[in-house]
Amino acid sequence: MRLPLTHLEIFSAIAKLGSLRAAAEHLGLKASTVSHQLKKLEEDMGVALFVRTTRSIQLTEAGRALHEGTQPAFEQLSAALQEALRTGKGARGALRISLPELAYQLILKPILPQFMQAFPEIELEFNFSDGLADVIGEGFHAGIRFGDLIQQDMVAIPLTGPLKTSVVAAPSYLKTTFVPDHPRELLGHNCLRYRYQTSRKFADWDFKTDGGRITANVSGNMVTNSLPVLLEQARSGVGLAYMPRALTSADQKNGTLVELLKEFSIDLAALHLYFPKEYRSITPLRSFIDFLKPLRLPDRDQVHPL
Structure with missing residues (x-):
């Protein structure tokens, strides 16, 4: 029975x-x-x-x-x-988030100490991945991804505006070679490439031109799946790097990196926090969302209200 x-x-x-x-x-x-x-x-x-x-x-x-x-x-x-x-x-318990390293460096790294001090009973767990996580199936409470990748049945909250791309190089590198005036001239440069962790594909170097959007066929002597490593090697003068401008704004201000081909920059989709609608009442997640509200990106791109 x-x-x-x-x-x-x-x-x-x-x-x-x-x-x-x-x-x-x-x-x-x-x-x-x-x-x-x-x-x-x-x-x-x-x-x-x-x-x-x-x-x-x-x-x-x-x-x-x-x-x-x-x-x-x-x-x-x-x-x-x-x-x-x-x-x-209650504002306690585990909060598990899947996110790409870009989102951590750009959004979370600057505010984590304050959040953890404000909510000591929330146990944060970050899983770094650039693939689109199955939040429920993989045991996460939320994920952060570019908005154009998120499934429509998820609650998606924008954390940033569209992100501009940038090509950057150290002054020491530029002293040894020529400054490119067009994306096609990148073929003559050592381009430091990013390989996606999940798909294993190289990240495209995309640009806008008068003839439309193009992808430069770049090559170089270093490949990594870590944005901090990519940025570090660009600062050291090894070669050119391609990444969101917000990650390089501080280096551009202090002169450790110079932006190239700025007029050809494209907009990437905004980064979003996403989660199943059933999770919207989970207080640790709600507390995390509320804490992100006053954020501003390093290059003053305004973060959208949550």
């Missing part, structure tokens, strides 16, 4: 409180409903669970055995329910 949880809950309340009326008040049910459900449980089990008199109701031997066996389970269920409510509604 199937486990009759509703009937067992009513049985447990009667056994614990000592009367059908008290059990009905405790459960928010009519006394007639409690009586009917108890009768149905006894019929299904084929045994009497209580001895009823006009003044009292007492457990039978079978009823006592059932109560002693089920009461610990109901207490555990109640404790689990309360824990689930605390986890779902």
Whole structure:
């Protein structure tokens, strides 16, 4: 027979409180409903669970055995329910996010110390991937990706505006070679390339020209799947790097990197935080979203209100 949880809950309340009326008040049910459900449980089990008199109701031997066996389970269920409510509604518990390294460097790295100090009971877990994560299937609460990659059934909140691309090089590198005036001239340069972690494809070097959008066929002597490494090697004067301008703005201001081919720059899609609509009430996630509201990118591209 199937486990009759509703009937067992009513049985447990009667056994614990000592009367059908008290059990009905405790459960928010009519006394007639409690009586009917108890009768149905006894019929299904084929045994009497209580001895009823006009003044009292007492457990039978079978009823006592059932109560002693089920009461610990109901207490555990109640404790689990309360824990689930605390986890779902309180600013505590785990918050697991899948994101590309770009989003971490650009958005999260500057504010993480303040967030962790403000919410010490939230345990953050970041999984770095440039593939589109199956948030539910892979056990995440949310992901961050470019908006044009996110499935339509997800709640998607923009974290940035469109991101401009940039080609950058160190002054020391430019002293050893010529400055390109057009994307086609990149063929004569050492271009440091990024390989996507998931697809294993090279990131395209895309540009806008009078003739439309083009992809430069670049080559070079270094490949990496890490943006910080790519940026570090560009600063060292190894070659040219192609990445969102917001990642290079500080270097451009202090002179460690120079932007090239600026008039050919394209817009990438905005970065979005995405999650299933069922997760919108999870307080750790809500707290994380609210904390991102006043953000501004390093190059003053305004982050969209959440």
